[in-house]
Amino acid sequence: MASDSQAKRIDPGTPFYKKRYVTFSIITFVVLILPWITIDGNHIFLLSFVHMRLELMGIAFDMQELYLLPFLLMFFFLFVLFITTVGGRVWCGWGCPQTIFRAIYRDLIEGKLLGMRKLNNKQKEPDMSQPGNKLKRAVAIVIWSLLAFVAAANFTWYFVPPEDFFVYIQNPADHPILMGMWIILALFLIYDVLKLGEDFCTYVCPYVRIQSAMYDPDTVFTIYDEKRGGKIYDEKGNKIGKKPLGEKDECTGCEACVKVCPTHIDIRKGLQLECINCLECADACRKVMAGLGKESLVRWESPTSITGENKIRLVRFRTMAYVALLTGIMAALLIMGSTKESMLLNINKSNRVYKVEPIGDLTRVSNDYIFLFSNTQSEAYEFYFEVTNHDAIEIERPTEPFRVEPGDRVRRIVVLYTDEDLSESADRDTRYRLNIRAYAVDNPEIFVEREAIFVYPASDKVQ
Numbered sequence: 001m002a003s004d005s006q007a008k009r010i011d012p013g014t015p016f017y018k019k020r021y022v023t024f025s026i027i028t029f030v031v032l033i034l035p036w037i038t039i040d041g042n043h044i045f046l047l048s049f050v051h052m053r054l055e056l057m058g059i060a061f062d063m064q065e066l067y068l069l070p071f072l073l074m075f076f077f078l079f080v081l082f083i084t085t086v087g088g089r090v091w092c093g094w095g096c097p098q099t100i101f102r103a104i105y106r107d108l109i110e111g112k113l114l115g116m117r118k119l120n121n122k123q124k125e126p127d128m129s130q131p132g133n134k135l136k137r138a139v140a141i142v143i144w145s146l147l148a149f150v151a152a153a154n155f156t157w158y159f160v161p162p163e164d165f166f167v168y169i170q171n172p173a174d175h176p177i178l179m180g181m182w183i184i185l186a187l188f189l190i191y192d193v194l195k196l197g198e199d200f201c202t203y204v205c206p207y208v209r210i211q212s213a214m215y216d217p218d219t220v221f222t223i224y225d226e227k228r229g230g231k232i233y234d235e236k237g238n239k240i241g242k243k244p245l246g247e248k249d250e251c252t253g254c255e256a257c258v259k260v261c262p263t264h265i266d267i268r269k270g271l272q273l274e275c276i277n278c279l280e281c282a283d284a285c286r287k288v289m290a291g292l293g294k295e296s297l298v299r300w301e302s303p304t305s306i307t308g309e310n311k312i313r314l315v316r317f318r319t320m321a322y323v324a325l326l327t328g329i330m331a332a333l334l335i336m337g338s339t340k341e342s343m344l345l346n347i348n349k350s351n352r353v354y355k356v357e358p359i360g361d362l363t364r365v366s367n368d369y370i371f372l373f374s375n376t377q378s379e380a381y382e383f384y385f386e387v388t389n390h391d392a393i394e395i396e397r398p399t400e401p402f403r404v405e406p407g408d409r410v411r412r413i414v415v416l417y418t419d420e421d422l423s424e425s426a427d428r429d430t431r432y433r434l435n436i437r438a439y440a441v442d443n444p445e446i447f448v449e450r451e452a453i454f455v456y457p458a459s460d461k462v463q
């Protein structure tokens with residue numbers, strides 16, 4: 001008999017948890033190094049409130065150019081809806097920082113490193129009456145607290161670049177907001193991972209409320225094969241027994257899938273709000289069933305594929321509609337990114353419409369403006385400007401180019417004047433549309449064009 005059952009045993013294959021841990025490692029590595037990478041002095045992603053600019057894929061956008069941000073948010077939300085429709089709560093189980101942090105603390109620190117808990121039983125908390133466990137818990141808390149400060153710093157690097165962050169923390173009193181945010185975030189992560197745990201996923205995270213609305217019969221998620229395994233719960237959700245009643249029902253009632261579940265649920269009850277799609281139960285059942293020469297009763301499938309009605313259908317109308325929308329938004333982002341202006345200029349006319357003054361035999365008419373120059377480049381430049389469509393209108397002030405630091409804005413009072421008689425009417429002021437070309441004196445590729453209005457008084461007022 002022993003040799004029969006050994007012959008029946010099938011290879012369970014690579015467990016999901018190994019694939020998840022590899023995914024967690026890649027995500028952690030990418031998230032840690034991304035803030036350090038720059039292209040032409042600009043980051044891959046940086047939303048700096050201090051410098052009022054967004055850096056995206058090495059391109060800097062001033063706050064005035066944040067028309068991109070709604071598109072980015074739209075892309076992000078649609079992408080979340082898309083992956084939920086395709087793979088259920090795949091984000092929760094495979095990419096969410098909360099899941100990664102819990103895996104680090106529970107599985108890596110308390111499990112592997114300190115041997116306080118068994119990885120195949122996540123329902124059972126470590127027995128604190130066991131000798132040494134109190135000390136181990138203290139060590140686990142210290143390790144996680146240090147990591148929480150690293151994780152919180154890593155998060156802030158997407159808003160304050162790491163090169164500035166490490167300078168600022170040398171003088172914490174000068175940067176109370178940054179220090180406060182860093183410490184509060186780290187304390188929250190400590191509380192969250194040590195105390196809230198998976199309750200965060202069930203009760204705090206807003207995503208859990210919307211995800212089930214995104215499911216359709218072809219959505220892939222962790223699912224129990226009730227047809228083969230047998231019923232464990234009745235229609236009202238009451239447990240019939242540990243083991244199904246039917247003779248041919250394959251579930252052994254071992255509850256390996258229940259014990260391993262970090263959210264303390266029984267997958268055999270069907271789709272539940274608490275399920276984070278971590279597939280630990282699928283691994284557990286696969287191991288049990290492999291010993292019996294059978295396929296796992298808990299698998300990553302869709303409701304229609306697990307019954308054999310359909311194959312897993314990733315390509316369907318709904319998913320293709322999301323792909324089309326995401327492609328459209330991405331194309332819009334690329335087009336907007338590529339047509340981005342190399343510098344920015346805002347022009348506001350002052351309250352005084354014009355000034356008329358005699359200069360020798362001439363009458364000078366001047367108009368005042370406030371020009372706001374923004375250097376969106378990663379190097380400092382000397383900026384100046386010219387009026388390109390009216391030779392008679394000249395610049396009185398400023399008299400020479402001025403320096404603008406990278407990412408900075410400089411406000412200048414600008415006075416334009418003319419000594420020629422430009423009046424076109426005896427009783428009405430004349431409005432001239434000026435083309436203003438602002439540019440970097442030291443780089444001809446950096447320029448921007450704007451329009452401004454020059455008002456010339458009626459000839460009656462000039463004489």
Ligand code: SF4
Nearest residue numbers: 251252254255257285
């Ligand atoms: S691990 Fe598989 S066999 Fe064991 S109780 Fe769960 S579903 Fe049944």
Ligand code: SF4
Nearest residue numbers: 261275276278279281
């Ligand atoms: S039922 Fe539990 S173990 Fe299974 S995927 Fe959901 S959360 Fe993970």
